[in-house]
Amino acid sequence: MQTRGPRAARLHKIAPERESIFGPRLRATSVGVLILVTLIAFEAMAVSAALPTAARAVHGLSEFGWAFTGFLVANVVGMVASGQLSDSRGPRLPLVAGLIGFLLGLALSGTATTMAQLVAGRLVQGLGSGLIITAIYVIAGQVYPELLRPALFAATSSAWVVPSLVGPGVSGLLAQHASWRWVFLGLVPFGLIGGALLVPVLRALHRPEVPGRLGSGRRLFWALAVALGIAALEQAGQHPSAAALALGGAGLVVLVVGLRPLLPSGTFRVRPGVSAPVALRGLLAGTFFGVESLIPLSLSVQHGWGATAAGLPLAVSGFSWATGSWWQGRVDDAAQPGRRVILVRAGFLLNAAAAVGMAITAIPASPGWLAYPSWLLAGLGAGLTMTSVSVLLLKYTNDANRGADSAALQLSDATASALTTGLAGVLVAAAARGAIDNTTAFVGLDLAMCAVGLLGALVASRARPA
Template sequence: MTTLTRPTDTDASSAGILDRPFRMLTVGIVACVLLIAFEAMAVNTAMPVAAKALHGVGLYAFAFTGFFTSSLLAMVVSGEWCDKRGPMVPLGVGIAVFGAGLVLAGTATTMWTFVGGRVTQGFGAGLVIVALYVVVGLRYPERLRPKVFAAFAASWVLPSVIGPLVAGTVTQHVGWRWVFLSIPVLIVAPLVLMLPQLRGLRGGDAVGEPLDRRRLWLALALSVGAGLLQYAGQRLDVWSLPPAVVGAALLVPAALRLLPRGTFRARRGLPTVILLRGVAAGAFISAEAFIPLMLVTQHGYSPTFAGLSLAGGGVSWAGGSWLQGRPWAEPHRLRLVQAGLAAAAVSVALVALASQPSAPAPLVAAAWALGGAGMGLAIASIGVLMFSLSAPEETGANSASLQVSDALGNIVCTGLAGVLFTVLGTGTTSGFTAVFVAMTAFMVVGVAVCGRARS
C-alpha cells in the first residue's frame, strides 16, 4: 500500500476544505465531531434521570470519571496506532466502540452496567479524537488546517444550543434510554464518508514498526492513577488518602514520560504548546462546570436560564476559531494564542466578580461570550502550532500528547476546584469565588509562558 506523508500547499493548491479534493472527508470528520458533541451535551441532560431510574445515584460521578479515565488510555493507544498503522483503523474502531458503549448504556438494567457503557464510550471517543487530529495533519495542507479546526469548533455550536433541549424533551416524553440508543443510528454516515478517503494514508517513517508497549503500559498507569485521584477527590475523608497517594504515584511518573520532555517546565517549542492546551482547557472548562450552580444558588435563576447563559460562549468559540482560520492570521499564530488566553482570563475573573450576590447576573453571559471567543482563537491555534512542530511520523504521538494534556488539565483543575469548593463552603460565595480566582490564575500562567512556544 502506498505511504503518504504530510501534503504540501502545492497539493490541490486552490482547493478549499469543501472543494472536491477534500469535500467528502471534511463532511465526514465534521459529522463525526458533531456526533460526539451532541452526545456530550445530551448525556449531561439525561444522566440524572438515568441514575435515578437505575437506583444508582451513589454511582453518578463514576459515569463521568469512567468516561474520562478510559479516554486517557485510548488517546495514547490511538496515537501509537496512528503512527504505526495509519489513522483509518483506529478511527473506524473508535467510532464502532463509541456506538457499542451507547447501546450498552441505553440498554443497561443496573447502574454498574450503565457505568460500563460510559467507560466503553470513553475508550471509543479517545481513539476517535486523536485519529481525527492525525487525519487533519496528514491529509490537509498546512494552509487549510486552521479552517478545519474552525469547522470542528463550529460543530459544537448547534449541539450546545439545542442538545440539552432535545435531550430533555426526549427524556421527558420518550424515555432517557432513547437519548443513548438514537445516536448509534447516526454513526453510519461518518463512516461511509470518511473511511474511503483514508485508504493508503500512513504516518511516515514509523509505519510498520511494532507498537511501543512501554507507552501503552504508561498509558494504563496514567488512566488508573487519574481514576483513583478522581475517586479520592469525591470522598475527601480519611479513606480518600490511600487512593490519592497511589493515584499520584501512578499518574505523575506516567505523565512525565508520556508528554514531551520538559512539558511541565514549559520548555521552548512543542513542550510549551502541549502545556498550554492543558492549562487553557482545564481552567476554562472547570470554571464553566461551576457557573450554572452559582447562578442557581447565588442568584436564584432556573437551571434552564443558567444553562442558556453559557450558550453565547459556544457561539463565540466558533467565531474565534473562524477568525484564526483567516489567511491574515497565520503570521500571528502565537499572538493569537496569547490574546485568546488573556481574553479567557478576563472572562473567568469577571465571573468571579459575578459570584457576589449583589453582582448583575447577566454579567456572566457577557463574560462567557468573551471567554469563548478567546478560547476559539487559542485552542485552534495551539493545534496548528502542534502540527507545525511535528514530523509526519510523530503526528500521532504528538496529537495524543495534546489530548492527554487537555484531559489531565481537566482532571487537575476540576479536582482543585472541587477541593476549594468543599473546604471553603459548598454553595457559599467564598467557595465559588475561590474556584473562579484559582482558574483565573491558571489562565494568567498560560499567558505568561506563551512566548516560550516559539521553537
C-alpha cells in the same frame, strides 16, 4: 487557452492554497469528520441529562458515578492507544476500531437492562471516542495541507456549538417523553453515515515507515496510570474527606509519574517546538473549564438564579468560541508567521479577564448579568487559543510522532481540566462544611484560574519552532 512557461509553474504552485476543506477533493472527508465530532460532542453534552433516568430504570443509582468515571478512564486509554497505533500503522485502524467501539458502546448502553451493562457501554464508548479523536488529528496532519488546517479546526470547533445548545434539552425530552434509550440508539445511524463518508480517504492513507517513540505496552500502561490518577482526583474532589484527600494525593503522584513518558520532553517547561502547544493546551483548558465548572452554582447560590438562567452563560459562550475559531482560521501562517502566537496570547488574556469578571460576579452585591459578557469573552479566547495550539502542534510535529503528539494534546487538556475542576470541588465542599464561606470559595477559584491564564499569556511566546 493553455498556460505555458514559468507563469504556469507559479499558478500550479499556488493552486493548492486556493483549495477549501469543502472542495471536491476533501468534501467527503470533511463532512465525515464533522459528523463524527458532532456525535461525540452530542454524547458528551447530552448524556448527563439522560443518565439519571437510565440509572433509575436499571436500578443502579448507587453505581451512578461509574457511568462518568468509566467513560473518562477508557477515553484516556483510547487517546494513547490511538496515538501509538497511528504512528506505527497509520490512523485507519484506530479510526475504524474507534467508530466500531463507539457504536457498540451506544448499542450496549441503549439496550442496557442492568447497571453493569450500562457502565460497560459507557466504557466502550469512552474507548472509541478516544481512538476517534486522536485519529482525526492524525488525518488532519496527513490529508489536509497546512494552509487548510486552521479552517478544519474552526469547523470542528463549530461542530460543538449545536450539541452544547440543544443536546441537554433534546436528551431530557427524550428521557421524559419517549425513552432514555434513544439518547444512545438514535446516534447509531449518524455514526454509520460519518464512517461511510470517510471510507475513500481511509483507503488512501499511507502507513508510516517510522515507529512511534515507545512500545505500545508501555504507553498503555502509563495511560492506565494517568486514567486512574484522574479518576482518583475526580473522586476526591466530588467527595472530600480525610480518606479522599489521601486518595487524591496518591492520584496526583500517579498522574504526574504517568504523564512524563506520555508527553513530549520539555512539556512541563513549555519548551519551544511540539512541547509548547501541548503545555499551552493544558493551561487554557484548566483555566476555562475550572471557572466554568462553578458558574451555574455560583449564580444560583450568590444571586438566586434558576437552573435555566444560571446555565445560559455556558450555552452562549459556544457562539463566541465558534467565532474565535473562525477568526483564527483567517490567519495566513506563511505570510504572518508570528500572528498565531499573538492569537494564543490574546486568548489567554481574554480568559484571565473573564475569570476576574466571574470573580466580581460571585460577590452577592455585584450584578449577576456580568456573567454573560464575561463568559462570552472566555469563549472567544478559548476559540482563538485552543484551535491555534492544535494548528501549531501539527505544524511542529513529524510523521513518526504525529499520533503520539496528538494524543499528548488531548491528555494535557483532560488532565488540566480534571485538576482545576477537582480544585473547584474541594472549595465547594469546604464551603458546605462551613470551613470557608461561599464567596471565598467562588472568588478564590476564579482568581486562581486568572493566575493560570496570565501564566499562559506569559509563556505563549514559546509556541515557536524548536
